Amino acid sequence: MYQERPSRLDGAVVWTRTVHGHDGPVHPVLPDGCMDLLWNGDRLLVAGPDTAAHTPDGEAGALWAGLRFAPGAAPAFFGVPAHELRDPRVAPADLWGTAQARRLAERVGDAACPADGLEAVALARAAQAPPPDPLLTRVVGHLDAGGTVAAAAEAAGLGARQLHRRSLDAFGYGPKTLARILRLQRALRLVRSGVPYADAALAAGCADQAHLAREMRALAGTTLSSYAASAKRETPMPSGSSTTA
The missing domain is CATH 1.10.10.60 (Homeodomain-like)
Known part of the structure; x- marks a missing residue:
């Protein structure tokens, strides 16, 4: 089941998806210019802008949370040009260093609600980042x-x-x-x-x-x-x- 809500971070959306065994496959995620900070239950990931359809997956019972940035809003947050993140899913440690990425992941993992924890982490980091162009x-x-x-x-x-x-x-x-x-x-x-x-x-x-x-x-x-x-x-x-x- 998928749910989303507007984020307190301007222009972003917070979403969650729980994979149930009876859900079956979901339709492909299509390119839209957005980028995401993802939580898959035990680690953070960064999803860059897609240039082709991407079929998501996940084990039954898995809870995913994400913060989806509007087109153009994420590069300042992640600290790298969007074209360097095009298509792959990368670990935040590759962008922010292992120590900081581990601290952020621990904050999300310790939160009662992973989506709220992810949003809190993003708000704190965004406060230190330059605004979008x-x-x-x-x-x-x-x-x-x-x-x-x-x-x-x-x-x-x-x-x-x-x-x-x-x-x-x-x-x-x-x-x-x-x-x-x-x-x-x-x-x-x-x-x-x-x-x-x-x-x-x-x-x-x-x-x-x-x-x-x-x-x-x-x-x-x-x-x-x-x-x-x-x-x-x-x-x-x-x-x-x-x-x-």
């Missing part, structure tokens, strides 16, 4: 609203090369890829709410249903019908989080 936050807003990359660059006062370089650092990939990912996520939110594929495609900014289908295969490695069917019958997962190390 406000220009890139503005770029995300434009792209998520369906704006073009050119319009987003103009609104942020950045040239094309500057925007691409800073996007790699903030999101893990260039602005065109981020725009495609955000558009796919808009379409899938509509599909999950019952909107027909063709209408969802147009509302999200695709040329037509065939365009959305191609993007689904390219970015998610599956079809719209397969995704919609799995979303109906399986345990929902956060779009940018994975529980596989």
Whole structure:
């Protein structure tokens, strides 16, 4: 079972997932530009921005907790450019050193509620980290609203090369890829709410249903019908989080 709530950390979401033996497989977690700090019951992990669908797993009875950062918000927190964390799941010790990572893991493990402990650790660390790049936050807003990359660059006062370089650092990939990912996520939110594929495609900014289908295969490695069917019958997962190390 999956649950989430807004975090006290601005722009973040706290989520938990308990794996039950009768749950069966969950549908793949799709790229969305987000990054996560994860707790799998005995250790912390960092999930970087995905460029392809990722199928989570876990043993029955396992409790996972995560703090999901909005696109562009995590690099300042983790202290490394997003492109260095693209796709893999890494140990915080690789980023912050063994001693500090161990202390943070102990705080989460000792908490009565792992999700609350994870959030407390994140709030304390975020207080010592620089804020996210406000220009890139503005770029995300434009792209998520369906704006073009050119319009987003103009609104942020950045040239094309500057925007691409800073996007790699903030999101893990260039602005065109981020725009495609955000558009796919808009379409899938509509599909999950019952909107027909063709209408969802147009509302999200695709040329037509065939365009959305191609993007689904390219970015998610599956079809719209397969995704919609799995979303109906399986345990929902956060779009940018994975529980596989």
